[in-house]
Amino acid sequence: MPDVSAPAFALRETLASGQTFRWKEHDGWCYGIAGAAALKVRQEGDRLRYETSDPAFTEAHLRAYFALDLNLEEILDSIDRDIQVHQAIARYRGLRVLRQDPWETLASFICASFNNITRIEGMIERLCQAFGDPVSLHGFRGFGFPTAERLASVSERRLRALGLGYRAPYLRAAARLVADRRLPLTHLRRLGYEDTKRALLACDGVGDKVADCVALFGFEQYAAFPVDVWMERAMRYYFRHRRMTRGRLHAYAQRHFGPYCGYAQQYLYHHVRHLRPSANPRGECVASARDGV
DNA sequence: CGCCAGGTGCTGA
DNA sequence: TCAGCACATGGC
Numbered sequence: 001m002p003d004v005s006a007p008a009f010a011l012r013e014t015l016a017s018g019q020t021f022r023w024k025e026h027d028g029w030c031y032g033i034a035g036a037a038a039l040k041v042r043q044e045g046d047r048l049r050y051e052t053s054d055p056a057f058t059e060a061h062l063r064a065y066f067a068l069d070l071n072l073e074e075i076l077d078s079i080d081r082d083i084q085v086h087q088a089i090a091r092y093r094g095l096r097v098l099r100q101d102p103w104e105t106l107a108s109f110i111c112a113s114f115n116n117i118t119r120i121e122g123m124i125e126r127l128c129q130a131f132g133d134p135v136s137l138h139g140f141r142g143f144g145f146p147t148a149e150r151l152a153s154v155s156e157r158r159l160r161a162l163g164l165g166y167r168a169p170y171l172r173a174a175a176r177l178v179a180d181r182r183l184p185l186t187h188l189r190r191l192g193y194e195d196t197k198r199a200l201l202a203c204d205g206v207g208d209k210v211a212d213c214v215a216l217f218g219f220e221q222y223a224a225f226p227v228d229v230w231m232e233r234a235m236r237y238y239f240r241h242r243r244m245t246r247g248r249l250h251a252y253a254q255r256h257f258g259p260y261c262g263y264a265q266q267y268l269y270h271h272v273r274h275l276r277p278s279a280n281p282r283g284e285c286v287a288s289a290r291d292g293v
Numbered sequence: 294c295g296c297c298a299g300g301t302g303c304t305g306a
Numbered sequence: 307t308c309a310g311c312a313c314a315t316g317g318c
Binding site for chain 2: 112113115118119166204205207210228229231269
Binding site: 114115116118119122123160163164165166167168245247 | 307308312313314315316317318
């Protein structure tokens, strides 16, 4: 079974940090699908052991998907600007921002708006079962993510039947934009953050937050800083008595954390979602002094 | 049951 | 520019 070097990587935190919705854990292994390749991955110390159903999926692809080529220590040093993010880094060091397929990321985060993660996972799973190509690896059976061309040909009614609700027409319209190249995702790879985001905003149902998620998780745009309700809670730490709008939080974060603020966002998001739920139903008590560092 | 969820688009000041 | 509102659905 092949393995790759992955020093100080946090596989399970990475896959459970809300940036990807299709990985499952079973018997100590993580099962997922990247492109047409079913993957079975597990971390053993500083190595990542894996198997794949697709011979064309190489070690280089695995390293790219998990962004193992990026110098994480340098990135974390650059965003380690205050006690709150310092604590998040201390707890979840090794969490990385994945490099996911742009179309899958766009479609997934259109589904993610005003929604909860459990239901997002269900919606995407049903989409893949209905319109994706089957893949299997040993006992694991799954489906590739449906292409834009395939989803462009599906009726809104069918998407609603999968539980997508009012997002159904948004997804269908985005699939059409991508399928007939009015939104050329391949071309966007060569653009910077602002241009990438502007292009994504052309999709109905894609606003600032979703565009930032797609730029960050699908286009390696680490200057993106998605602000959802959880990030509003985390950002209260910096805006104690100031009026907050998502636009202000976004601008502040870019100044405060710099060009890798997207990484800061991912650590803070994961962190605030794991604060003591009983004592802290809305995750409001962030970085209190006695939490230690 | 009510509240909430990785928000967005539209409307009216 | 910004607040207020509707929007589908299901987990908890």
